Amino acid sequence: MTSLTLPHHDGSLEQYRLTGTPIERPHAAPTFNRIAYAAAHVVSDPLRDADPWGNAAIDWDQTMAFRHHLWSLGFKIAEAMDTAQRGMGLAWPGAQQLIRRSLAEARTVPGADLACGAGTDHLSPADARSLDDVITAYEEQVGFVEGEGGRAIMMASRALARVARSPDDYRHVYGHILRQTKDKVVLHWLGDMFDPQLKGYWGSDDFDEALDAVLSIIAANRDKVEGIKISLLDNAREVALRNRLPEGVLCFTGDDFNYAELIEGDGEKYSHALLGIFDAVAPSASKALAALAKGDVATFRGVIEPTVPLSRKIFEAPTQYYKAGVVFLAWLNGHQNHFTMPAGMQSARGLLHYADIFRLADKANVLDRPDLALKRMQSLLATLGVEQPG
Template sequence: MTTLNLPAGAGKLAPYTLKQPKAFPAAKPPFSRVAYAAAHVVADTLAEHDPWLTPAIDWDRTIAFRQHLWSLGFGVAEAMDTAQRGMGLDWKDALELVRRSLDAAKDVPGATVASGAGTDHLAPGPDVTIDKVIAAYEEQCGAIEKLGGRIILMASRALTAAAKSPDDYAKVYSRILSQVKQPVILHWLGEMFDPALTGYWGNGDHLKAMDTCLDVIKANAAKVDGIKISLLDKDKEILMRRKLPKGVRMYTGDDFNYAELIAGDAEGYSDALLGIFDAIAPAASSAIGALTRGDEKTFHELLAPTVPLSRHIFKAPTRFYKTGVVFMAYLNGHQDHFVMVGGQQSTRSAQHLAELFRLADAAGLLSDPDRAASRMKAVMATQGIAA
């Protein structure tokens, strides 16, 4: 087996010998849980552009990765924060991404896509009013619906900055929900993922904010398929899940506690819309397939080793988790480089990537250990480390 010398803290290197990868038989839907994977984008390293200012996307590799997710039974949550929305991917390219994904899905039996609509083309500022926020949401929702797409209604930085009270959130969401053609998935993205969203729903107290959100959902339940909450707090998710109107789904966005939340309890369970599914797709597909067969023991056995990896990828500053997701795609051969739009590959240290490598190997998620080792050596070499 291959052995590497990897950063191990205190400025030292330590040998690490790779294990054999696990076999994760792909499971086919229908699953007993709705399962969306929020998918990343692949940068185009041959494009002439300013990496920090203008995104350049390798469309072929980006769509090929979605085909990989569909083949494992996942729906694709498109143009979300995992695709670096608001951190390298602008609205123009997000809409092009949605269009290409919807077109590709037509050729895949059973493939589903739900796409993020937000207000990211409207920069927050003192001149931004609630009516301008509504208009921005209307523009993006209308553009996605024109393509035949289904909407994930994303949280808005502009709304956070413009709102004076919880009533402003109720006004915006009620207006948009009254207009959408089919039920949407709401997305409450916590401040750990995006500090600009601190105090969303008009309150810094998550429990009080939850009450406002629940009021909006109850007043518009016919237009809400479900809500994804990304607060990394299983107790808050379970509390909200139990308060949702009948027929409204809870989509877990908890990349720390997803296994427990998807399995559920005597009072219910969470469906899933997760960025970590991008990185652990083979294991997650097999696990949800086992759960669908009623084999909860195998479900937990498959997912338990992935949780330490996920907690590492999503560790604070959580907003930089996309780097770990793309690094996994690189190690597993889904792209030929470790470069991200916006230069975001630089947001994690060599030590962080080394621990990610070890945890991914421990979970059996490095599909070709020799390839992964070679690529790990190449990345370490760019930082002056002879692995």
């Protein structure tokens, strides 16, 4: 059987027939001419008794297996980032375990690489009283990552967004931390569409003022900044940042709406990638990036562009719940044996959203195991009241 009954937003049902073709796997991890980080999700363990909101149980075997999947396709991993539900189901103690385990696992894989999210999420924004509180929190997490032998991605801080009063406060905090780091770090500009508590980051709601602030931080600490990930879902703003970065400082697109054109570039400049959607479309992204490295722009576009409508659906508002769509596809594609998430986050999206993802994933050739995806989608539909004929 290659079809199933799917609901539409008008309340009607349709018989949908699969048309996609799975992307073939490379014989060996390909090489890219763009740095490509896939921000990876975690797999919960529904059979262990735990507090799902504050101390989620993680299935470490399946979580690590997924990282091997990404490494085999040529990706670096952005570990313990918002895709792993940092601050939305994965608290700092769980993140510490994840970072430690992933770093150890990477050492067993030739060529495997990762960078790890270090933020302030163990400090409740309501408990932050001063910039010194934020500095202490950053010092703990960056120190932990570097102490485990890892490189840090300096995640945006809800606590800093709450207590900072000007761009100078951001300069003070970031400068203090960057002067201490052992290695270069990646900065993280996450827009408030991903996290409403980050509104006004870098000290201003005005983009141009925020841009000037973060560029001044980079200029003052150029020897400690590998690059900056920007996730504003606005390609013009990313290009504005990219065009003003100092020589040698990289722009990593986190734009899950416009990544195809930003990675390809404008003929002079391009963005590298640090993307949550690469978790969900890894085989397609790997094939596309490998083609781009060979100068085959037509194949790059032909493979990557069909994934963009899927990504825009997964990351639609409220964008912070995109993790549900990412894990949904991991389940459909057989990377985990259940569709449950830390904090019960699978309930953050509804059946119509998942039905749309299913259609778009098929059209984008993202369903790696169509028979399994069909069976699992049918089970979800039945659980939520859409029976299949026969």
